Amino acid sequence: MPTLYRKYRPQIFDSVVGQAHIIQTLTNEISANKVAHAYLFSGPRGIGKTTTARLLAKAVNCEKRGEGKFEPCDECSSCQEISGGRNIDVIEVDAASQTGVDNVRENIIENAQFKPTKSKYKVFIIDEVHMLSISAFNALLKTLEEPPAHIIFILATTELHKLPDTIISRCQRFNFKKIPYDIMLKRLKELIKEEGIQMEEEVLDRIINKSDGCLRDAESLLGQILSLDSKNITAKDVQIILPISDAKNVLNFIGYLTKKETKSALDAIGQIVETGVSIDHFCLEMIDALRAIMITQAGLTSATDDYSGEATKKIKELAKENNPSAITDLIEAVMKKRQEIKNAPIPQLPLEVLAVEMNDTVIARSVATKQSLPNSNPPDVIARSVATKQPPVNPTISSATKEPKTIKQTIQSAVSRLTGHHEVKTTMEQVKEKWDDLVNKISENNHSLTFILKMCGLEKMEGGCVYLSVPYALHKEKIEEAKNKKAIEDCLLALFNERIGVICATATPASKELEINNIAAEFGGEVVT
Numbered sequence: 001m002p003t004l005y006r007k008y009r010p011q012i013f014d015s016v017v018g019q020a021h022i023i024q025t026l027t028n029e030i031s032a033n034k035v036a037h038a039y040l041f042s043g044p045r046g047i048g049k050t051t052t053a054r055l056l057a058k059a060v061n062c063e064k065r066g067e068g069k070f071e072p073c074d075e076c077s078s079c080q081e082i083s084g085g086r087n088i089d090v091i092e093v094d095a096a097s098q099t100g101v102d103n104v105r106e107n108i109i110e111n112a113q114f115k116p117t118k119s120k121y122k123v124f125i126i127d128e129v130h131m132l133s134i135s136a137f138n139a140l141l142k143t144l145e146e147p148p149a150h151i152i153f154i155l156a157t158t159e160l161h162k163l164p165d166t167i168i169s170r171c172q173r174f175n176f177k178k179i180p181y182d183i184m185l186k187r188l189k190e191l192i193k194e195e196g197i198q199m200e201e202e203v204l205d206r207i208i209n210k211s212d213g214c215l216r217d218a219e220s221l222l223g224q225i226l227s228l229d230s231k232n233i234t235a236k237d238v239q240i241i242l243p244i245s246d247a248k249n250v251l252n253f254i255g256y257l258t259k260k261e262t263k264s265a266l267d268a269i270g271q272i273v274e275t276g277v278s279i280d281h282f283c284l285e286m287i288d289a290l291r292a293i294m295i296t297q298a299g300l301t302s303a304t305d306d307y308s309g310e311a312t313k314k315i316k317e318l319a320k321e322n323n324p325s326a327i328t329d330l331i332e333a334v335m336k337k338r339q340e341i342k343n344a345p346i347p348q349l350p351l352e353v354l355a356v357e358m359n360d361t362v363i364a365r366s367v368a369t370k371q372s373l374p375n376s377n378p379p380d381v382i383a384r385s386v387a388t389k390q391p392p393v394n395p396t397i398s399s400a401t402k403e404p405k406t407i408k409q410t411i412q413s414a415v416s417r418l419t420g421h422h423e424v425k426t427t428m429e430q431v432k433e434k435w436d437d438l439v440n441k442i443s444e445n446n447h448s449l450t451f452i453l454k455m456c457g458l459e460k461m462e463g464g465c466v467y468l469s470v471p472y473a474l475h476k477e478k479i480e481e482a483k484n485k486k487a488i489e490d491c492l493l494a495l496f497n498e499r500i501g502v503i504c505a506t507a508t509p510a511s512k513e514l515e516i517n518n519i520a521a522e523f524g525g526e527v528v529t
Helices: 020-031 049-061 077-083 101-112 134-145 181-194 201-211 215-226 246-258 262-274 279-297 309-321 324-341 349-360 367-371 379-388 395-401 405-419 428-433 435-443 447-455 473-480 482-496 509-522
Strands: 038-042 090-094 122-127 151-157 172-175 457-462 465-470 501-506
Touching (some): 038 049, 049 077, 181 215, 201 215, 246 262, 246 279, 246 349, 262 279, 324 349, 428 457, 428 482, 435 482, 465 473, 473 501, 482 501
Parallel strands (some): 038 151, 090 122
């Protein structure tokens, strides 16, 4: 049995969804018999590039298409052969597996010299064309610029920026877009109607949220759900295949953060982990939602095209309730926490820390809320207070948002236990005194790490951890490798008889310059600018 997206692949232009701006132009050209010699279709995966290319090939070669018409009849032998992939005059090339110049010469350039066997045009559809080598592009260039009259090239790519400008300039360009929520919902409803299945709209909502604007992904997920072999599919039935809607969880979580509802935020994180949702993916979805809120605050509506009506309503509420500077600060905080996830001992820990830290950050409310306060702070004062994590001077806001100290201390204590951070007796001065001993001990088994440790800056001792600074990110990555970090911590344990953690960061630009000069001096050289 064919997959759902192959079973219902559009066979006429009218069936293509979400790309009206492209279909209109192409059909006008076909109707007027003014087809170009080369087309370039670019855009994300699974949104109709290859399908449109095949429809173009069908239309120009259709034996029964009338004058001034653009739709292929889908009945003649040419249309049937192209639909079944059997037409020898429509040649599909997978550039991902045929990247070399020899393949281009044999399969395209030499083949292009011969007239079509039975069709009006010989059509070359080159998929993932960005994968071709530079030599292959150069070989293709002349044929693409001045092809024989019977040749049409259709290039398709998901990474337009990788194509040489010389190739792009010789083609008619069409940029395909992700499929909006409403259009995709309509399409999925048509498919389940064709299949004779009843399905709760919440299930369709989850499918669309998971597909990220890619119709092929949505149809694949729908096909997977239809394999449940039920005539009436509910949200409960697909719980294993599709966890609860990311959009709903993400927007609720953002609301908890901006309103400082720490307990609710921590509970939400726990539920995310229990349902098996990737924390990294959740953070990515959160960044996308915060971006939608930020753009909505600027007065644009395009950012909510991929969201359902309910989610769009929630986005608008959050946009109205929060100051723009608070949202941008939160975006930066989430991006930072996402980077920390890969090195966290517990994947959800950075997100939990963010929920706790939000208690120390005053999130400004909507303009209407600020205007209702007699002595409201101006936007620049509020923005500065957010950036510095200091409450604004207005006592009303300060008293309304401050959490009880005992609760805050309890949460911080729990976080300390989770991270393994604790107070130690060893001081920074003691670490500096014995640092050479530690380096010599490490050098017995790891010479490359020794070189990096000699360049380390010893910054501070805090929370049971020694903070190191290094010139470059690659040095930081080396120290943070599990075996290297353990070796350093074991040496610290042997020297000071207590467990001391290691936290590493890249140095500031000024520190980097100093370190580079020091290294150059050690080797008898100098830095030339």
